[in-house]
Amino acid sequence: MPDAVKDALEMVAAWAGRPVSHTTIKGGLSHHIARVETEDGDRWLLRVLDPRIAETGLGIPLDQEIANTVTAAATGVGAQVLHELPGALILEYLEGVTLDAPAVRDRIDDVAAACRRLHAGARFGNDFSIFRKHDEFVTLCRSAGLKLPPGYEDWSPTVQEIEDALAARPLPTVPCHNDLLPENFIASGRTVRIVDYQLSGNNDPSFELGDVAAEADFTPDQVDQLTYAYFGDGTHAPRVRLNLIMSNLTWTLWFVVHHGLTPQHRDFDYNAEAADKFAQAVRDLTDPGFGRLIDAVRR
Ligand SMILES: Nc1ncnc2c1ncn2[C@@H]1O[C@H](COP(=O)(O)OP(=O)(O)O)[C@@H](O)[C@H]1O
Ligand SMILES: [Mg+2]
Incomplete structure (x- = not known):
């Protein structure tokens, strides 16, 4: 697991105020995506942004991606942004298919x-x-x-x-x-x-x-x-x-x-x-x- 993901998981636990477990979500071809859960059943989606994606033009600048994710959340079509970490986002976990x-x-x-x-x-x-x-x-x-x-x-x-x-x-x-x-x-x-x-x-x-x-x-x-x-x-x-x-x-x-x-x-x-x-x-x-x-x- 990349260090950035390890660090982000620790920050999620600190934010949540209790231990969390995580499951890597494979589909993600670019950034590092994981479902994070607490023992009492809360779950979030952790998106750890890989700076190389923006550097190579495979994505827009990370600040812009974060701002746009917040804008899209306001329409109700994007997942809610619950917390911004350095280089990562904690998003509403969308139950669905x-x-x-x-x-x-x-x-x-x-x-x-x-x-x-x-x-x-x-x-x-x-x-x-x-x-x-x-x-x-x-x-x-x-x-x-x-x-x-x-x-x-x-x-x-x-x-x-x-x-x-x-x-x-x-x-x-x-x-x-x-x-x-x-x-x-x-x-x-x-x-x-x-x-x-x-x-x-x-x-x-x-x-x-x-x-x-x-x-x-x-x-x-x-x-x-x-x-x-x-x-x-x-x-x-x-x-x-x-x-x-x-x-x-x-x-x-x-x-x-x-x-x-x-x-x-x-x-x-x-x-x-x-x-x-x-x-x-x-x-x-x-x-x-x-x-x-x-x-x-x-x-
Ligand atoms: N907020 C979310 N709630 C639930 N599942 C999600 C959420 N965001 C992403 N996923 C799942 O994780 C997969 C990969 O996430 P995505 O943000 O598309 O990463 P990538 O940029 O690497 O493609 C999605 O195809 C979806 O199945
Ligand atoms: Mg995707």
Whole structure:
């Protein structure tokens, strides 16, 4: 166990005023996450922030992540922040089920409602653009000598084309999570809560939806369903689809960077995940309908 986690657990016991036991939660690919319990049945979620995640651009600066976690808690969609420790957070433990991809596909309306609730809250103190993140990762991979998937940079002009098309009629930005993989949703009944504000920032809401769809392998019909549930009509479905592609393309590099620059996290096959995401992006970029998406958002 890293020293930072040991120290944090001691601070939790001091805060709680009684001994605590803990169970490491595996799902966390970046920070150190544990469920902490007292003998009399109180439980909390301890999130020990790994500074290397922000240093490598895999997450936003830790202070910003903490501030955004507090903002998201105020909407009711994030877990309540019970206490801030140096480099760690004690959060409300959300009783419920962590979603997986099929579960997200089964509860598209509930997921859309959770996004709307987050987006209707106070703005975050930082902005987020998937295009700037893409450029940042490409530059970082070059300077650190990390190998991009073969053919990755051939798509750079297309990325520019997507950015220009989306910028023709931009949507107002809202406080977005930007990393809505199924494991960041926790459901209790019809209510879906959202955890893990590692990449949060104000952004185009159609990226949020495209990212949900990419991470849960939505069919085009399911993308339409999510778009309707969120916006009330299907106008922005092409926008969501282009962002779905950008999610797969950019988060490909998230895994390349994670693999290359955080060697302590070796319990997960980051390179296989990168290859899988890139293949999904290429599938959509080479689809005969791709040009129609660009035309539709430009119009
Ligand atoms: N407040 C919480 N209450 C209950 N479970 C949580 C809470 N926060 C996170 N989890 C569980 O821990 C897992 C990993 O946490 P997360 O914050 O997403 O870490 P990471 O940044 O490493 O992905 C989640 O997928 C979820 O199952
Ligand atoms: Mg997570």
